[in-house]
Amino acid sequence: MLVRGKIIGESVRAPFEILKTEDGISLRVELPSEPFEYSTDCSCLEPLELLGLLLPAIEEEIGEIKGVFVEEVVEDRNPLLKRLRKILRGK
Numbered sequence: 001m002l003v004r005g006k007i008i009g010e011s012v013r014a015p016f017e018i019l020k021t022e023d024g025i026s027l028r029v030e031l032p033s034e035p036f037e038y039s040t041d042c043s044c045l046e047p048l049e050l051l052g053l054l055l056p057a058i059e060e061e062i063g064e065i066k067g068v069f070v071e072e073v074v075e076d077r078n079p080l081l082k083r084l085r086k087i088l089r090g091k
Contacts, residue, residue, distance in 0.1 A: 003047040005070040009062035018047035031061050
């Protein structure tokens with residue numbers, strides 16, 4: 001599953017992308033200074049749960065958060081694509 005959106009701060013709009021696979025979950029937020037990235041091999045969290053847990057750390061970088069907007073959610077429902085990804089990753 002892929003989730004894309006924006007975090008709106010006082011004077012910043014930071015796009016984010018969260019990718020959840022069978023192998024884990026990763027988050028990337030494009031902050032003005034440098035990207036904020038986090039990943040874990042545990043796929044037990046849902047994408048927005050992970051973002052919610054990391055919002056305090058992001059808020060330290062961009063100031064008060066006014067809102068989080070999800071713009072796109074892409075479900076990975078094609079088993080053939082999942083198998084191809086595993087093969088390409090060497091698993």
